[in-house]
Amino acid sequence: MIELSNLEFHYPGSDFKLKIDALNISRGSTTAVIGQSGSGKTTLLNLIAGILEPFSGSVKVGNTDVCLLSDKARRNFRIKDIGFVFQDFRLISYLNGLDNILLPFKINDSIQLNGETNIWIKNIAHEMGIENKLGKYPHQLSHGEKQRLAICRALVARPSIILADEPTGNLDPNNKTNIMNLLFAYARKNNATLVTVTHDYDMLKDFDSIIDFNDLTIDKV
Amino acid sequence: MIQSLYLGLKYLQYHIYRTIILIGAIGVILYLPLGLGRLISESETQMMARADATPLIIGAKDNATDLVINSIYFEQCNVEQITFSKANELDRLGFGYSIPFISVFNARNYPIVGTTLDYFRFRNLDIEEGHNLQFVGECVLGALVAESLNLGPGDSLVSSPDNFLDLAGSYPLQMKVVGVLKTSNTPDDRAVFTDLKTNWVIMGLGHGHEDMTEVKDPTLILEQDSTSITASAKLFIYNKIDGEKLESFHFHGDKSNFPITSILFIPDNHKAATLLRGRYKTDIIQEQILIPSEVIANLLENIFRIKHIFNTVFILVGFATLLILSLIIVLTLRLRKKELYTMFTIGSSKTKTFEIVVSELLVIIVGSLMLAAALYAISGYFVESFIQQFIL
Numbered sequence: 001m002i003e004l005s006n007l008e009f010h011y012p013g014s015d016f017k018l019k020i021d022a023l024n025i026s027r028g029s030t031t032a033v034i035g036q037s038g039s040g041k042t043t044l045l046n047l048i049a050g051i052l053e054p055f056s057g058s059v060k061v062g063n064t065d066v067c068l069l070s071d072k073a074r075r076n077f078r079i080k081d082i083g084f085v086f087q088d089f090r091l092i093s094y095l096n097g098l099d100n101i102l103l104p105f106k107i108n109d110s111i112q113l114n115g116e117t118n119i120w121i122k123n124i125a126h127e128m129g130i131e132n133k134l135g136k137y138p139h140q141l142s143h144g145e146k147q148r149l150a151i152c153r154a155l156v157a158r159p160s161i162i163l164a165d166e167p168t169g170n171l172d173p174n175n176k177t178n179i180m181n182l183l184f185a186y187a188r189k190n191n192a193t194l195v196t197v198t199h200d201y202d203m204l205k206d207f208d209s210i211i212d213f214n215d216l217t218i219d220k221v
Numbered sequence: 222m223i224q225s226l227y228l229g230l231k232y233l234q235y236h237i238y239r240t241i242i243l244i245g246a247i248g249v250i251l252y253l254p255l256g257l258g259r260l261i262s263e264s265e266t267q268m269m270a271r272a273d274a275t276p277l278i279i280g281a282k283d284n285a286t287d288l289v290i291n292s293i294y295f296e297q298c299n300v301e302q303i304t305f306s307k308a309n310e311l312d313r314l315g316f317g318y319s320i321p322f323i324s325v326f327n328a329r330n331y332p333i334v335g336t337t338l339d340y341f342r343f344r345n346l347d348i349e350e351g352h353n354l355q356f357v358g359e360c361v362l363g364a365l366v367a368e369s370l371n372l373g374p375g376d377s378l379v380s381s382p383d384n385f386l387d388l389a390g391s392y393p394l395q396m397k398v399v400g401v402l403k404t405s406n407t408p409d410d411r412a413v414f415t416d417l418k419t420n421w422v423i424m425g426l427g428h429g430h431e432d433m434t435e436v437k438d439p440t441l442i443l444e445q446d447s448t449s450i451t452a453s454a455k456l457f458i459y460n461k462i463d464g465e466k467l468e469s470f471h472f473h474g475d476k477s478n479f480p481i482t483s484i485l486f487i488p489d490n491h492k493a494a495t496l497l498r499g500r501y502k503t504d505i506i507q508e509q510i511l512i513p514s515e516v517i518a519n520l521l522e523n524i525f526r527i528k529h530i531f532n533t534v535f536i537l538v539g540f541a542t543l544l545i546l547s548l549i550i551v552l553t554l555r556l557r558k559k560e561l562y563t564m565f566t567i568g569s570s571k572t573k574t575f576e577i578v579v580s581e582l583l584v585i586i587v588g589s590l591m592l593a594a595a596l597y598a599i600s601g602y603f604v605e606s607f608i609q610q611f612i613l
Contacts, residue, residue, distance in 0.1 A: 051566060072570070079568030090563040094235030095228075106224040107569035137235075153567075 001027050002048055002161070002193060007057030009040075009047060018043055020057070023211070027062075027160070028191040030184060032204050035213025041197040044211075045163040048195065049082050050074040061161065076110040083154030085183070087166035089138070089146040091153075097134035097141070101125070101152045111157050124152050128182060144175035151179065155186055162187065164196040168203075180206065222576060229580035243549070243585050248592030250542050254535040255593065256600050261528050263604045265521055271407060272517035274344075277494060279303075279311065279319075279501075280483035282509045289516040292483040294408045295324050295332040302480035303508055305417070309477060311486060314500075316493035320485040323420040324412075327381045328396070331366045334412045335420030335481075341402075343487060346409055350374055351400030357418045357427075357470055358462025361400040365410040372398050377461075378413065380423050394423045395461040406605065421472060421479050422462070429462060429470035486510075554578065 004023040010016060018040040025031050033041045046052040047059055050066040059066045061081065069077060084090075091100050099106075101121055105113045125131040128148040138146055147167060154162060164183060168176035180196075180203060187194040196207070204210055233240040271293050280288040281301035290296045308321040320343060323335035338353060340346075351374030354361055360378060367373060376398045396415060404410055421427050462470055472479075488494035501510040554561070561574045600607075 049566070075568045075570055078566075082568075084566055086563075090559070090566075092560055092563070094232045099231065103564070104567055106228055107564050107567065107573050109224075 001025070001060075001062060002195075003058075003060040004047070005058055005060075007047065007059065008055045009043060009052065010055060016040065016043075018047075020044075025193060025195060025209070027193055028187065029208040030187055030194040030206070031196070031209045031211060032207040033195060033197045033211045033213065034199070034201070034204070039213040041213050042165055044213075045165055045195065045197060048161070049078055049084070049163055051078075075108060079104050079108040079111055080157055081160050083151075083157070083159035083162045085147075085151055085154045085162065085164035085167040087169035089143075089150045089170075091138040091146055091150055093138055096137050097125075097130065097149050100138070100149055101134070101156050103153055104157050117156070120158065121152070121156060124155050127185075128152050143170055144172075144178070147171060147175070147179050148182070151182060151186075158190065159192065160190075161193045161195070164194065166197050166199065168198070168200060176200065176203070222580070225573065225576035226580040226584075228577045229584055232577075232581055233584055240585065240588075243546075244588040244592055247542065247546070247585065247589035248596065250535075250539055251589055251593035252596040252600075253538075254532060255597050257528070257531055257535075259597065259601060260604055260607070261525055264608050265525065267605070267608050268517055268521060269514060272513040275485060275513045276488055277486040277497065278483055278511045278513055279307065279486055279508050280511070282507060285509065285511050285516050286520055288483055288509075289511055289513045290520075291324055292322055292485065293513055295334055295412050297324060297327070297332055300482050302482055303484075304477065305479045305481050306477035307508060308481065308484050311484060311497075314497065316497045317486060317488035320487070321417060321481045322483045322485060323417060323481050325482060326420065326423050328360075328378050328413050329370060329381065331363075331370075331411055331413050333360070333380055333415055333420065333423070335415050335417045337416065340414075340485070343485070344405070344407070344409060346405060347403045348400045349403040351398070353400055354414065354416050355399070356462070357416065357422060358394070358396055359399045359415065360396040360419070361402060361414045362398055363402050363410040363412045363414070364404040366413055367398075367401040373401055374399055394419070397463070417479075417481065418472070419462075421476075422470065424480070426474065426479055427470060427472035550578070550582070 002023075002025040004020050007018070007020040007023075009018045016038070033044060035041050043052060047054055048061070048066070050059070050069060053067060057067075061077070064077070066074065066077065092103060095103065098121075102113065105111055105117075122131065125134060128151060130145055130148045130152065133141060133145055133149070138149070141149065147170070151167075154164075162183060167183065168179055171179060183194055183196070184206065186192060198204075272289070275293050278289055278292045280292070281303050283301040284298070287298035287300050291298050291300045305321055308319045311319040318339065320337055320339045322340075324332050326333040341353060348361070349364065350367075351361070362370075362372060362378070370378070372378060377395050378398055380394045380396065382393050396413075396419065402409065402414075418427060486497065488497060498510050498512075500506065501508065564574055565571070
C-alpha cells in the first residue's frame with residue numbers, strides 16, 4: 001500500500017505547487033497517472049521513491065514513512081523496493097545489456113548478486129525476449145529492445161513497486177502493447193504495484209485505477 | 222570499490238581512443254622531466270668518466286675548453302697548435318710520459334686522430350680485426366667508423382680536403398685501413414687513428430714523389446746543383462703511400478718543429494703531476510696545462526644550468542596539463558550528468574558516483590605512470606648510444 005497524506009511540495013523558485021490531501025494506491029494494483037505536462041506526474045513518482053522530499057505531509061510505503069528515512073535508507077529502499085522505467089530508457093551507453101541489467105548490484109552494496117539472482121535474470125531476459133541481446137551495447141539495440149532491457153534492469157531486484165514514467169512514449173504501437181503487457185504480467189505475477197505515467201488514453205482501460213492530475217481525482221476503472 | 226573500478230574500466234574501455242590519448246599525453250608529460258634528467262645525468266657521468274680517465278692535457282694558451290674537447294672528444298674546434306718538441310721536453314722531465322696528439326682533419330666526417338701507439342695502450346684500445354699502425358699512410362678505425370662506412374682491413378679511406386679552393390693547402394691522402402678497434406663506447410669508436418707522420422703528410426709537411434735524379438722530363442726540374450734539385454709544380458705528388466712509394470716519402474724540415482694540437486700527459490704519480498703543474502704556473506712557458514675533469518666540470522655546470530629552465534618549463538606544462546585535465550573532467554561530468562543522475566535515481570549514492578569517477582581517474586593516472594615508467598626504461602636502454610651518437 002502506498003499512502004500519501006497532507007502532502008505539499010514545491011520546487012524552490014518555481015510557481016509549481018503540488019498538494020495532495022490523501023492518495024492511496026493498494027498493493028498489487030496497477031495505476032495510471034495522467035495529466036498535462038508540468039502538472040506534477042513525474043514529481044509524484046519521485047516523491048513516492050523518496051528522491052524528492054515533500055515540504056509537509058507523509059509518503060508511506062507499507063508501514064514505512066519514506067520521508068522519515070535517512071538518505072542511505074532511502075537509497076536502499078529504492079534499490080530493493082522500487083523499479084524505475086523511463087521514457088528515454090536511461091541505459092548506460094558504455095555497458096552491455098547484461099551489465100546494464102546488473103547495474104543496481106554495482107551501484108549499491110545493500111543488494112548482493114547470487115545464484116538465485118542469476119536464474120532470475122535469465123528468466124526475465126527470456127520473458128522480455130532479449131536473452132540473446134545481453135552482449136550488445138544500447139546503441140546496437142532497437143527502441144523496443146532498449147525498453148525491454150530497461151524493464152529487466154527495473155525488475156532485477158524483484159521490486160514490490162514499479163514506477164514507470166511514460167514507458168511507451170518512444171515506442172511504436174506494437175511495442176507499446178508488448179511493453180505494457182510485460183509490466184502488467186510482472187505486477188500480477190509478483191503482486192507488485194505498478195504506477196505508470198502515461199499520455200496514452202487508449203491504454204487506460206487496462207489499469208485498475210487512474211489518477212488524473214488535471215483535477216487530481218482518482219477513478220476506479 | 223571493486224564494482225566502481227569495474228564501471229570505471231568499462232567507461233574507459235568504451236571510450237578507448239579518448240583514454241589512450243589521455244594516458245599518452247599525461248604519460249609523456251610525466252616522462253619528459255624524468256627522461257631529460259636521466260639523459261643529463263648520464264651525459265654528465267659519461268663526459269666526466271672520459272675526462273676523469275685523462276690525467277693532464279698540455280696545449281697552447283688558448284681556449285681551455287676547446288683544447289680539452291678537442292683532445293678527449295676529438296671535436297675539431299680551432300685549437301692553436303704547439304710543436305712536437307714540447308712532447309720530447311716533457312718526457313725528458315721524468316714526471317711521466319707524454320702522448321702527442323693531432324686532431325685537425327676529417328675523413329668522411331670522422332675525425333682523423335694522429336697519435337702514437339702509447340695512446341692505444343693508455344686507453345686500453347684493443348684491435349678487433351687486422352693489426353695496429355706500423356707504417357706511414359696506415360689507419361686504424363674506431364668500431365663505429367668501420368661499421369658505418371662498412372670498411373675493414375685492406376680497404377682504403379681518403380682524408381677530406383680541408384679547403385677545395387686552397388691549392389697550397391692539404392691534399393687528400395688515401396690511407397690504408399689496417400685494423401679496426403674493439404667497441405669501447407667512447408669517442409674512440411668514432412675516430413680514425415693514424416700516426417703523427419701520416420697527419421703531417423696530410424698537412425703537406427711530408428710527401429712522396431718520383432726520384433728527381435732519375436726524371437727524364439727536363440721540364441720537371443726548375444733548378445739543379447750539386448747539392449739540391451728544385452722541382453716544378455708539374456711534379457706528380459703521390460696521394461697514396463704503399464710499398465713501392467713508401468721509401469720516397471720524406472719530410473722537409475725539423476720534425477721537432479712540426480705541429481701537434483695537444484699532449485696527453487700521464488704522470489707517474491700525484492706528486493709528479495703537482496710538480497709538473499707547478500712548472501706551468503710561470504708566464505715563461507707558452508703552453509697551458511689542464512686537468513680535463515676540472516674543465517669539463519666547469520663546462521657541464523654552465524651547460525646544465527639549462528636543466529633548471531627545462532624544469533621550470535615542465536612544471537608550467539604540467540600545471541597547464543592539470544588544468545586541461547580538470548576541464549576535461551568537468552566537461553565529461555557535465556556530459557554524463559544524465560547517466561549519473563540515472564544511477565542516483567536507481568539507488569546510487571553521490572559517494573558511489575564519485576568513486577566511479579575517481580576510479581576512472583586512477584586508472585588513467587596509473588596508466589600514465591606505467592607509460593612514463595616504460596618510456597623511462599626504454600630510453601634508459603638507448604640513452605648510452607644516444608649520448609655516444611649525439612652528445613659525446
